Amino acid sequence: MVAVLSVLVPFVPHRPEHIVPYAAYVQWSPAHRLWQGQATLVEPFQSFAFAAGAGFRVPVGTGVTLMPLRHPYEAALQARSLAATTGHPVVAGFGPGAQVFQQQLLGAPYRSQLGAVREYVTAVRRMLDGEPAEQDGAYFPMHTGLHPLPTPPVEVGLGVLRPRMAELAGELADVAISWLTSADYLGEVVLPALRAGAAAAGRPAPRLVAMVPMALARPDRDPVRLALASNSGHLRMPHYRDMLRRSGIETDPQDLEAGAKALLAGQAFLYGGVEELAASIRAYWAAGVDEVVVNLTGVHQLHGPQATLAELDLIVRAAA
Template sequence: MRIGVMLKESSGEDPLSSIERQIARAAGDGFASVWMSHIFGFDAITALAVAGRGVSGIELGTAVVPTYPRHPAAMAQQALTAGAALRGRFTLGIGLSHRVVIEGMFGYSFDKPARHMREYLSVLLPLLNGERVAFEGETLRADIGLTAPAAPAMPVLIAALAPRMLKLAGELADGTVLWMTGRKAVAEHIAPTITKAAREAGRPEPRIACGLPISVTDDVEAARAKADEVFAMYGQLPSYRAMLDREGVASPGQVAVVGDEESVGRQLDDLAAAGATDFMASPYGSRETVGRTLELLKSRL
């Protein structure tokens, strides 16, 4: 299982330089990848292209960019630009986001999201491969070609949790990006569903990039309580709530990877055995705890 780290946005005077330093530190430490979320801060694709261009030898991925606010041709154009800037080290992670965001904030319909994603990929993927697209679906239309250099090897991962989305990810994309999804849900739901879909479509084994909060500490109870506090909203969003229910837990803190070095090591091994191909670490806690967590992760590279 490849180990990467989630980037943290900075609110300082030069926040992009802070992101660049984080990327450089991760590359220097030997991590396989860095991942940037796209919520209400920086545009993740742009930030990675700018901050990551001067750092070599590490994969840079989005986890994830919402599809609805960007036409797939605009997404492809931006991704191709980032891919060129990062010299082929860019991974495009995309996702539906959530009804409360797409309908409540952006004003788009969130009706039949799996249909939307299938149509989105029908435009996005050919454009990334350098093909012209003439497509008319129920929710999307496109008649366009791009002159940016094609990137047929650019991995495209989908934030897929529900069965239909996992099937799409296996059939059409290179894998899935997960968040708040524990070992049991990966082993019993995510990995079997996406792998079966990929095999039936004649595609390679999919990537399963599993992102979770992680804290190496001797005070497990306090760390889980802190995770419940910091990540509380993820226990309320329907898609993540469904994964916590599959795990049989009540709150985000119960899927966080928490414990001393030996315990956390076992939990990471269990995730790999469950089918995770990549672990996206989101260290949290005190400065000392985060440092201890990073040391443990580095020891496993």
């Protein structure tokens, strides 16, 4: 596949119309796909459908929605409905979420993170393939499928930070989706694990998508503040901190400013001139990433929507 560049909605929408400028941008620019992460205000499947109803029908992806929020049947139904609504292929990305989130919604974390993900992704993929999900699992026992409906294809994605989940994605998923991961870590750790899992299953390795936080350097900007505005929550989460440690980036939840500086030094948060950012994006492609997603969350938080859209266009056109 030719390497492509896509766009993340850089905020959690309070109203579905808030994402329309980004859908319009994807429709009119070289950007390939519009992505949203999990949201607990306006739900991403519904805001994507709203944008399609407003006339902006573009390829979309969820990267990632959290398994405790929806049963696999509902997940497959929502993803297929979105493909029917947009008229474009959909990447439906899923992940188990943090264990504290599982505790809050389910009463206890999944006993096996990998086991729960295996059952979930297997069930969703089978139903999207038009087959019944027949499994007597520990987490998602199911004996049913979706009614037939012709739609554009839906790819099942899996959020991947560490090698064991990458191996599982290689075995089961169509797309592996990373967040806050450096190009070097993806090329040296994640991709070999993806390929190993795929080889063990006798199938091609899934595509690799990287959600990359970044910002243009400007005289009135503080890169540490931008990195914090984009990723302070991630710097507190054990699974993100473990992934960052494996990639040589040490963080401490008691010292978020030091963690933000480490993100910048380790190239997990990109900061520089437009040509520097374009070169860094190309480094992801060179490392084996198929799709780089421009994440300007920090810019939006600190400088607002107009600055974000203008900056997005500069970066996309320079890199594309």
